[in-house]
Each structure stands twice: as structure tokens, then as C-alpha cells.
Amino acid sequence: MPPYTWRSLVQRARQLWRGSLQLRTVAITVFFSTIAVTIISGYMSISIATNLYDARKSQAIAEARQATVTTQDLFDSSVTPNGTIDVEAVNQTAVTTIRSVASSPGGTQFAILRTPGQTTAVTMTPRSTGGLDISVITPELRDQVAQDDGLLYTQAVSLDGEDALDPGLVVGSVFEVPTAGQYELYLVYNVRDVQQTLDFVQQTLVIGSLLLVATIGLVTFLVTRLAINPVRVAAETAEKLADGQLEERIPVRGEDVIATLGRSFNRMADSLQRQITQLAALSRVQQRFVSDVSHELRTPLTTIRLAGDVLYEQRDQFNPTTARTAELLHAQVDRFEVMLADLLEMSRYDAGAVEIDTEPTNLVRLVEESLEAIRPIAEERGSELRLVAPGGYFEAEVDARRIRRILQNLLGNAVDHGEGHPIVVYVDSDREAVAIAVRDYGVGMDAAQLERVFDRFWRADPSRQRTTGGTGLGLAIATEDAQLHGGNIDVWSVPGEGTCFRVTLPRERGATIDHSPIELPPVDPLEPVLDSGGGDDDA
Template structure:
């Protein structure tokens, strides 16, 4: 597994391996071609030499036969006189001799293994190939072929074999006027040894060449890959936030120019990121300062509004109505100010959790009880579906209640009847398992269009901009809820479908800091029929 990982990650290893494979193929093809040429050249030279020597021996034999006296009428003696000198020369020049004959009737070759054959001592006469014997079944020109020369070992118990060349020619004895076939067998062991030596030399040179190519390729790839690895490490440190990291530039080649361009890109990114950070810091500080500065005048306005609201009974109807509207908007303004302060704390990373064991069943009932007046005012029925046993999670109860209150309030605003004339219903479901606890809020109102389930958590986002906020929301509730969920290490997810309502699901880990892998409540409600 480690080798496979190294292979996938190392360009240098893949370059060296591919170069070695290609070099091996090239060296193999060139080596095979050279060996073939060397072998053919050695054998061709050897064939030419042995054929010439065989023809010389045959011509010498014919000359001696022609000079023989007519008194030499004994064919056997003449045969011995013919072949013995050739056998003696063969012992010194390392070739074997077989004189077969005389030939039989027309079309029948003289058998070298027959009783009338004369041959070099220790030679196995089957060394003469049958194809060559058949060639001389009648009067024929000299011919040659490859063969295997077999000799008896000195003890006579084993046979020694070696490659060779057999050359045949025909002579006629004056004593009986019959035709005999002279076979000369020349071993090619020296040529085979030479070819083996050349093969070993080529193999050794090929291995050394491959090692040299591997070393050179490794060094060349190292020169190219090292700057790339340095760039990767610097890029990783830049991604980790160390914006001051830069590549070392040396030389004026392409890699040096690449390093220069990389450093310029890193400098531009660092400058832009710092500008964005500064802009974000100024923005967060502005929101925080404005929120704090608005508290004093808001307190004064609140006191004046309370006085006017308490005295509205003595006002004319128009003035009394204005006092009520002023009181309502002051309440909303205070809520908006509180939400802005909370958002500024999230942006500044100053939000902290006060973790305790929280029973989500109790939290769900408290939130439903607190929002029931709003639901009754809208004609919405609230239903809690929770287990009889506690559903505990380590969480900040204030933040969890705020999340559920926002979800239930939004569900009341957007609830609608499933059927005309039916009572709008919002269902709050609580469930848990060994790893997570979840609360889901389901309504059957207008729902969400495709893509809006992610946008619904954006600040001040509304599906229908022309639609008023009937419950007095500020447009920051779901954004704050999402931040609260992330602060717990949990999930806040939304599902919706036009005319089928929506469901928001809050999932928290049972133990604070544990990773979440699943939720005990499905995001898509059970009462939804999936379209095929």
C-alpha cells in the first residue's frame, strides 16, 4: 500500500520507471538485432571456411585417386588409402570423416551407418543428417547442412554432443568404378562460445546501460521535481495561513521564472486577503459600534414610547394608533439590535458556549408553549411528537431554545393547510440515538423552491421579497440559528418543496465535540411521496 501511494505521488519515480521501460525495450531490440547479425556473420564465415576446406579435401582425394596405379585393384585398400590421410588431418584440424559407399542401385543412397563405411574413431555415424544422405541418393553436387555431432566419451559409456556443419561430396574409386560419398563434419563449438561471449558482453553492457540511464534520469528528474516540491510545500503553508512564505529564486531559467511568478501571485493574494480581512474587521467593528451606540438613544426613545403608550387612552384615535405602532416598531428595533450584536460576536469569533445537559423534549415543549399565542393568532395548530423518555445532549440551552423559537416562528408564518378548509399544522418532532439528538420542525405551507434550501440561511434573505414579516422577524434569525448550530458542532438543514411545505432539522451531538455522522430524523419528511 505504501509503495502504491509512493507511485501515485512521485512524478520522479514514474519518470524513472517509464524511462527504464522504454530503454529496456530499445536495448532489447538493438541487442537482439546485434546478436542476430553477429550469429549470422559468424555462421556464414564458418560455413564458407568449412565448405572451402571440404572441397579442398575432396579435390585432393580425387587427385590422389587419379594418380593411383592400375595395380591397385583392391577396392578396400584403395578406400583405406583414400580416407586415412583425411582422417589424420581431421584429428589435427578438428573435423570428423565418414566415407560411405559404395552407393546401391539408382535412387538408393549409401548408408553412412552401414558396414562398408569408414569413419573417424569414436564418431557416432548417425551424426550425418538424413536429409544430406538423401541428397546423395544419386549423383549430386557437393552440399552442406547443420547437424549435431555426437561422439563417444573416452570410457565409451556416454555420448558427447556439439553443434556442427556436415559437408558431403562424391568420389569414384578407380578400383571398382563405383561412387562413394565423403562426409566431413566440422564442429562449431568455438563459434557458439564466441556467440555466448558476445551475448554475455551485450547483456552486461545492457544492464550497466540501464543502470546508468536510471541514475541519469533520477538526477535529471530530481533537478526538475525539487523546485516543484518546494512550490507544493510553500503552497501548503500559504493555504494554512502563512502568507509570508515565498519560493527561493535562483537562476534565470523557466523554473526560476515560474518561482518568480509564484511569488508575485502569493504577494498579490496576501495583499488582497489582508485588504479583505481589514474590510471585514472594519465592517464587524462598525456593526458592533453602531449597535452599542444605538442602545443609549434607543433607551431614551423606549422610555418616551412607553410614556406615550401608557397614556394612549387620553389621545384621539389617530394619535393612540400612532403610539401603538411606535411601541411595536420599538420592540422590533430592539430585537434587530440584539440580533446585530449577536451576529457581530459570531463574526468576531467571540461567541462562547455554556454547555450543560439539555433535555430537548423539555426545550421543545417550552418553545411551543411560548409561541402558542402567536400560533393561535394565526390560526395554526402546534403539535409536539417526542418520546416519553428524555432526549439529552450537551448543549447551551439558551442558544438551542433560540434556534427552535426561530424555526417554530418561521413555520407559523409560512404554515398553510394541506387541504382547503383544514387547520394549518406545525409539527415539532424530537428523536435521538446513541450519538446524536435532533429536533425537526415541519409545516405544510408554501414550501421552498429548488435551490432555496441553502439560500434560506442567508442574512436578510426572503423567498418572496414583497412578502411582509408578519411575526416581526428581523431577517437574521435563521443566520444566527445556523451559527448556533455550527458552534455546537451540529447541523441545521432545510428541505422544502413548492406547495408541500418545508422541514427544518437541527441535529446536535450527544457529547459536545464528538463528530456527527448521521441524524436520527430524516431530512425529508415521512409523509412526502418521492416522485419517480
């Protein structure tokens, strides 16, 4: 079995083509140069061939005309005063004369043929060069020559050569033999020398064209290498800067435009390094401040909690105003503890000091427990809770405490923004991933709100009364918890139609996922529930 299939080779070639600017530049230059050189070489070859053929044809016509005139003069001068002529003797002399006049480097053959259809008292014997195939003189050419209009006619033919057919040229004319009528003179020229010259010229043009294209390709490669190498260095340096290697710089040499680009890039990198360093230092100070303040607040908060609990337990002994104050103090201390816990959790994530303790967990059971915990609040708001779990590989390696915290946050948001409509929780999975989706049918969010829904301390509607409290850090912490498992949280929302948050996690710790078993939004199962005005709780 070959190591590479055609598809993989095509894919590798496509990646190489897309990834190399130098390759594309050289290939395009060579391609168009090849087309241009081919057109020019073809034009030159055709022009040279035409000129060589025309020159050889003109020479053949000139020789044929001279041979015809000489032959005619010979026969005319051989007539005796009494009007008689020795036709055969003159014919022999004419053959010698024709051979001396029509001599060509490639060899010249001739044929003297009687024009058909004549009736004369004397007939001259036709003559031809030994070995000449009379069939090369076509009937069409003989018909043209027999017209005796004073013109010479030519025709290109193929002649038998030593190893193969050679190109040839036949020139035909007529002359009058006294007492014997009209005869046709055909000179057959072998123009093998012209073809050899043309072959040599064409071979030279092909070799020269190939060398020219190769030279153009080499020069283009060298020029593009000089021009692209600095760009490649800049790209590699930019990649290193993007990876956090802020000390990387482009080496600068010379005073040309590339050097100017390098200096400008380095100044930009220096500026970015200073700003990123300042921002990183400020971020560390901020994180340290939040962490220190959160830790420092725990001690006085504990004291306040103890004092508040005492007052809260004895509120029945106070007057109504003082009792209400004790209740408010107790509620706000609870909210303050939640906020402090969230701040401490975010500071741990920012410091990279968070670890998870995973174990095989049945997510359906985990969701059922979370639903039972939120049920009293949901019933108070008039929202029905429903669980949709069609079946699958529900056990996954997760940190149950963190997944429970994600569910509590998503369910709390659904209750607060669900407007008393049903809340549906979906659980599904496949062999690679598990997913939980929480769907409400409340107010929903627009596109601008969706962009900020996971920001810290951001709320879609700060004025909305919340039943479950909240600090504005819940979704940010939920996102961190999901990413800590190697998963993610997606959201879908349409104003007036509700919101759906989907948590997707790998079934095995350390695995990667590229899909979710649940669509977003999931297939809506609430039509029968809404039509019937409620129903039994499947959770």
C-alpha cells in the first residue's frame, strides 16, 4: 500500500501552495513566462520555416525557368533550314543541359513527359532521372502545367529517402518540340537540407526557451527570496510576540524600506511590551488586592455573622422596626458571604491555583438534585420544572461540586428571568461528550446583551428583582468551571422567546470535544405542556 494516496498528495500540495508566497510567485512567473516564450518561439520558428521554404522555392523556380528556356532554345535552334529536326538527338542533349542547369545540394531529378491528348507526326521519347517515382507528379499538377499559360507551377511532395521520407518540391513547366508537339518538364528537388536546417533552428529555439524559462525561474526565486525572507522573519517574530515572547525583535540591517519596516515593527513591539507589562503588573496588583481584601474581610464578616445571628434569633423580642432591621441584616450578611466566596473563587482562577477532583458521576442524578434544590423558589415564581433525558452515556468524569454550582447558577437565572413560564433542563450525551441545557421561555436577550452575558459583574437588567440573589459573577465562574473540565458554555437567546444555556463537557478527563450532543436551542418539547396548561413534573 503506498504511503500517500492521491487525495493526501493533492491536499499536501494545496497546503504548500497556500502556505508559500515564494512558491506561488515563482510558479506564476514561470507559468506566464513559459506561455510568452512559447508564443515567441513558435512565431520565430514559423517565420524561419516560411523564409527558408520561400527562399528554396524561389531558387527552384529560377532554376526551372532557366532550364525551360534553355531547353526551348535548344530545340528551336536545332531545326534545319528545310524544317527537319533530329528529335531524339536533341532530346539527349536537352537532358545533359537540364542536368547542368538544375543542380541542387539536396539533389535534383527531372522528368520530360508528353502532354496527353496530342496528335503529331513525330513523338519524342519521355525521359526521366533513374530512380524517380513518376507518381509524385500528381494529375492535378499536370493539368495545371498543361494549360501552357506561361506560368510555372509548384507542388510540395514527399520523396523516398535513405531512412525515411524526405520533403520535396516539384516545379513544372512546358516547352514546344518542333514536329513533336508540347512536352512538360518537371524538376523534382529534394529539400532535405532545408528541413535539417529548420530542425536545427527549432531544436535551438526549444533548448534556448527552456534555458530562458529556467533562468527566469531562478532569478525570480532569488529575488523573491531576498524580498520575502524579511517578511517571513517579521511573521515569525509576530507569532512569537503573540505567544508571549515579548522580548523578540526583528534584526535590522541596511537603510532600505525593509529595514524601515523592521525598525517600525521593533518600535511597535517595544511599545506593546511596555503596555502589556504595565497592564500585567496592574492586573497582578488588582488580583492581589481582591484576594487580600477578600481574605481580610472574612474575619470581620464572621464576627458580623455571629452578632447578626444573635439578633436574628431574638427578633421576636424587638419592636417591629428593630426586628425588620435584624432580618435585613441577616439577609445582607448572607448575600455578602456569597459575594465574598465568589470573589475568592475568581481570585483563585486568576492566580491559576484551581484544581478539580473528578470522579465518575451520573449527570442525570446530579441534575435531579439541583432541580429539587431550586424547586421551592421556582414554584414561588410559578415556573414548572421539567427534565428531558432521552438516554445515553450519562456517567462522566467531572467534579460534581463545580457542575452542581454551574447548574445552580443557570437554574437561578432561568427562574429570575423566566417570567413564570416552564423551565426545561435537557441532558444528553454520546461516546465523547455530555451536555446539559437549561431553557427558559422568559424575556430573552438581544445581541448586545449576549456579547456581555459572561462578563464579570454584568447583569442584563440590574433593576429586575432577583429571587436567587446574585453578585454578577455567577456566569463568569460557571464559564471557568466548564473550561477547567475542558468544556464550554454556549448561549442562545431571542427577545420575547427566552434563553437557553448549554454546557458541553468531555466524558473523560483530558479529552477534547468538537461538538455537542444537544442542539442549540434544543428541540422544543413544550407544545403539549403549554396546550394542557401544565402537567406532571418529570423531574
